[in-house]
Amino acid sequence: MxxxxxxxxxxxxxxxxxxxxxxxNRRQSFPRGFxxxxxxxxxxxxxxxWKDPRSRHLVYKGGKLIYDGDGAKFTDTRLNPGTNYVYTMxxxxxxxxxxxxxxVQTSTAMESNKTENVLDQVYFTTVLSHxxxxxxxxxxxxxxxxxxxxxxxxxxxxxxxxxxxxxIRLKEKADYLIRAERPLTQSDEGLNEGKFxxxxxxxxxxxxxxxxxxxxxxxxxxxxxxxxxxxxxxEPEEDRPKDWILLYRTFLKKKWIKNPNPASPYRxxxxxxxxxxxxxxxxxxxxxxxxxxxxxxxxxxxGKTKGYGRFRNLKKEETASAEGIxxxxxxxxxGKVSFLVSHSVKNPLVTxxxxxxxxxxxxxxxxxxxxxxxxxxxxxxxxxxxxxSRRSWDIIHLAENEGLEWMSDTMAxxxxxxxxxx
Numbered sequence: 286m287x288x289x290x291x292x293x294x295x296x297x298x299x300x301x302x303x304x305x306x307x308x309x310n311r312r313q314s315f316p317r318g319f320x321x322x323x324x325x326x327x328x329x330x331x332x333x334x335w336k337d338p339r340s341r342h343l344v345y346k347g348g349k350l351i352y353d354g355d356g357a358k359f360t361d362t363r364l365n366p367g368t369n370y371v372y373t374m375x376x377x378x379x380x381x382x383x384x385x386x387x388x389v390q391t392s393t394a395m396e397s398n399k400t401e402n403v404l405d406q407v408y409f410t411t412v413l414s415h416x417x418x419x420x421x422x423x424x425x426x427x428x429x430x431x432x433x434x435x436x437x438x439x440x441x442x443x444x445x446x447x448x449x450x451x452x453i454r455l456k457e458k459a460d461y462l463i464r465a466e467r468p469l470t471q472s473d474e475g476l477n478e479g480k481f482x483x484x485x486x487x488x489x490x491x492x493x494x495x496x497x498x499x500x501x502x503x504x505x506x507x508x509x510x511x512x513x514x515x516x517x518x519x520e521p522e523e524d525r526p527k528d529w530i531l532l533y534r535t536f537l538k539k540k541w542i543k544n545p546n547p548a549s550p551y552r553x554x555x556x557x558x559x560x561x562x563x564x565x566x567x568x569x570x571x572x573x574x575x576x577x578x579x580x581x582x583x584x585x586x587x588g589k590t591k592g593y594g595r596f597r598n599l600k601k602e603e604t605a606s607a608e609g610i611x612x613x614x615x616x617x618x619x620g621k622v623s624f625l626v627s628h629s630v631k632n633p634l635v636t637x638x639x640x641x642x643x644x645x646x647x648x649x650x651x652x653x654x655x656x657x658x659x660x661x662x663x664x665x666x667x668x669x670x671x672x673x674s675r676r677s678w679d680i681i682h683l684a685e686n687e688g689l690e691w692m693s694d695t696m697a698x699x700x701x702x703x704x705x706x707x
Contacts, residue, residue, distance in 0.1 A: 313391075313408065313410055313421050313422075313423060313446075315419070315421060315447065316419075316445075316447060316449065319336065319419070320335065320336055320337065320340065320342075320374075320376045320385060320387070321333055321334070321335065321336065321389070321412070322334040322335060322336045324391055324410060326391070326392070326393050326394045326408065327393065327394055328366040328367075328393055328394045328395070328396050329362060329363060329364050329365070329366065329393065330360055330361060330362045330363075330364055330393065331360070331361045331364065331370065331391060331392075331393060332358055332359070332360045332361075333358060333359045333360075333361075334357065334358045335356070335357060335358060335359075337378070338355060338356055338357040339355055340355060340376055340377060340378050341353070341354070341355050341376070341377040342354060342355065342359065342374065342375075342376055343374065343375040343376075343377075343384075344359060344361075344372055344373070344374050345372065345373040345374075346361065346370065346371070346372050346373075364393045365393065365618075366393055366394065366395055366396045367392065367393060367394070367395035367396065368392060368393050368621070369390065369391075369392045369647075369649065369653055369655060369704075370390070370391060370392065370393070371388060371389070371390045371706075372388070372389045372390075372391075373386075373387070373388050373389075373519075374386075374387040374388075374389060375387075385414065386414060386415065386517065387412055387413065387414050388412070388413040388414075388516060388517060389410065389411070389412050389413075390410065390411045390412075390706050391408070391409075391410040391411075392408060392409075394408070400645070401643055401659050402643070402645065402657050402658065402659045402700050402702070403425060403426075403504070403700055404425075404504060404506055404657055404700050404701070404702040405645060405657050405702070407422055407423045407425060407506075407702075408422070408423050409421070409422045409423075409506070409508070409704065410422075411508055411510070411706050413510070413513055413516055413517060413706070414517075415455070415513065415517060416451065416453070417449055417450060417451045417453065418449075418450045418453055418459065418461075418510065418513075419447065419448070419449050419450075420433075420447060420448045420450075420461060420463070420508060421446065421447040422446050422447070422463070422506070423446060424446050425465060425467065425504060426467070427467035427468060428465045428466070428467045428504070429444065429467075430442055430443065430444050430465070431443050431444075431446070431448075431463050431464070431465045432463070432464045432465070433448045433461060433462075433463050434461065434462040434463075434464070435450065435459060435460070435461055436459060436460055437460075437462075448461075448463075453513060454513075455512065455513045455514040455517075456512050456514050457512055458509070458510065458511055458512055459510045460507060460508070460509050460510070461507065461508045461510070462505060462506075462507045463504075463505070463506050463507070464503070464504065464505055465503075465504045466501045466502060466503050466504065467501065467502055467504075468500060468501060468502075469500045469501065469502055469697050470500075500697065501697055502697045502698060502699075502700065503662075503697070503698075503699045503700070504699075504700045504701070505682070505699065505700070505701040505702075506701065506702040506703070507682075507701075507702070507703045507704075508703075508704060508705070508706065509679070509703065509704070509705040509706070510705070510706045511705070511706060511707050516706065516707075525650070525651075525652075527576075527648065527649075527650060527651075527652055527672055528575075528576060528577045528578070528672060528673040528674070529574075529575075529576040529622075529648050529654075529670065529671070529672060529673065530573065530574070530575050530576070530670070530671055530672075530673055531572075531573070531574040531576075531626075531646060531656075531668070531669075531670050532563055532571070532572075532573050532667075532668070532669045532670070532678070533571075533572045533573075533626060533628075533642075533644060533666075533667070533668045534563075534568045534569075534570065534571045534572070534666075534667050535568065535569045535570045535628075535640055535642075535664050535665065535666055535667075536556075536557040536559065536565075536567065536568040536569050536588075536664060536665050536667070537556035537557050537569060537664045537665065537686065538556065538557070538558070538559065538560055538665055538686060539556040539558070540555070540556050540557075540558040541553050541554075541555065541556060541593075541597070542554040542555070542556045542689070544635070545689060545690070546635070549635055550592070550594065550600060551592030551593060551594070551600060551601070551634055551635060552593065552594055552595045553592075553593040553594075553597055554590065554591065554592055554593070554632075554634075555590075555591040555593065557569070557588070561665070561667050561680075561683050562667075563667070563669045563678045567588065568586075568588050569587070569588050569630075569640065569664060570585070570586070570587055570588065570607075570610065570628065570630050570640065571585065571586040571587075571588075572584075572585050572610050572626050572628065573585075573586075574612065574624070574626065574646070575673070576622050576648060577673070579617045579622075581612070581615055581617070581622060581624060583610070583611075583612040583626070585607040585610040586607065587604050587605050587606070587607050587630065588604075589602055589603070589604050590602065590603055590604065590605065590632055590633055590634055592634045592635075601634060603633040603634055604633065605630050605631060605632070605633040606630075606633075607630075609628060609629040609630040609631075609639070610626070610627070610628050610630065611626070611627045611628075612624055612625075612626060613625045613626075613627055620649060620650040620651070621647065621648070621649050621650065622646075622647075622648045623645075623646065623647045623648075624645075624646055625643060625644070625645050625646070626643070626644045626646070627642075627643050628640065628641065628642045628643070628644075629641050637689075637692070638661075638692040638693055638694065639692070640661065640663075640664065640692060641660065641661050641692075642658060642659065642660035642661070642666065643658060643659055643660075644656065644657070644658035644668065645657050645658065651707070652705075652707040653704070653705060653706075653707055654670065654703075654704060654705055655702070655703075655704040656668070656670070656681055656682075656702070656703050656704070657700075657701065657702035657703070658682065658700075658701055658702075659698050659699070659700050659701075660684070660698065660699055661692045661696070661698060661699075662684065662686075662687040662696065662697070662698070662699050663686050663687055663688055663689055663690070663692050664686045664689075665683075665684065665685060665686045666682065666683070666684040667682070667683050667684075668680075668681040668682040668683075669681055681703050682701050682703060684699055684701075
């Protein structure tokens with residue numbers, strides 16, 4: 286009996302100590318031979334530590350020179366918490382050599398780490414030059430390796446928390462997706478030993494998937510980078526007001542969904558019969574957020590649920606309430622709009638788990654965005670973003686349906702985060 290309480294208590298104490306250490310130390314280190322040794326951050330400052338203090342470093346922000354020196358570090362202060370900043374740097378080893386030209390995108394620390402999505406607590410830094418792209422991120426507790434994809438093709442698997450791409454094309458966009466996973470027992474959601482065992486039990490009876498999938502949390506974070514030819518121009522473009530449209534939909538790809546409960550009068554449900562498509566009018570749920578300057582509006586809609594009998598004869602149809610889709614935590618400041626969309630919608634015909642997700646959105650006036658979410662791994666999820674003046678959508682996040690059992694609270698969630706460099 287005593288063992289039952291000792292194990293959770295040890296896990297709780299260890300987790301608390303790790304969180305305290307993580308909160309106090311927000312430093313990112315960089316690979317050898319790189320002019321920046323590391324970056325520290327607080328809620329109102331970013332500190333660059335130089336590898337070679339003898340080199341001359343010129344740092345610009347918003348087109349203005351903010352540092353010119355050869356010291357060991359530079360601190361940019363009086364910044365806003367949890368905000369993205371872009372710096373242009375020129376590093377000269379001596380007067381004869383050509384300066385190394387860099388653009389660095391990083392952020393200040395958030396005031397609070399109270400968030401469901403562990404990726405919201407991970408700080409990312411992107412460095413651009415004419416010869417490479419460097420992605421740097423903080424480690425995720427329990428993750429042993431990260432798989433990196435460029436424009437959909439796998440390019441590397443790394444144990445370190447950085448990736449340097451030297452095979453770049455100056456005139457092309459580059460989308461980098463980093464995937465990782467960790468055991469459910471190391472989740473930040475709480476003491477998940479019971480959830481781990483329950484998910485593993487489900488996996489024993491599931492066909493067609495690896496048994497370990499049910500007990501592994503998944504992480505996807507993506508960086509969408511505009512052509513370097515445009516980003517590395519010395520004359521920065523002026524900030525322009527942006528109107529945005531965010532679209533988040535859930536759907537079922539199959540035309541017919543068999544009810545796993547044989548005792549139910551509804552042996553089948555009608556699916557949506559489609560794949561990923563922002564223009565489709567078939568879905569389970571739809572959340573559309575329109576941002577026009579300081580005006581932010583949520584338009585939600587629910588697809589009709591149709592239950593069929595053994596011979597696929599229609600028995601009943603009903604539409605769930607859209608009250609489970611809410612716009613929360615709206616904040617409008619100078620140059621930035623932030624909000625959260627929460628979603629919890631159930632099947633109106635039978636007792637079943639809800640389709641749950643949360644998505645946190647940060648949209649900047651200069652065209653930068655930072656969007657993150659967490660959701661059950663069922664049904665299909667698709668997230669798109671565009672400026673209201675454009676016809677085409679940018680793909681933010683796509684996730685396949687792993688099976689209806691993945692909506693259970695015992696199953697592992699998928700965490701994702703997407704930002705751009707524009």
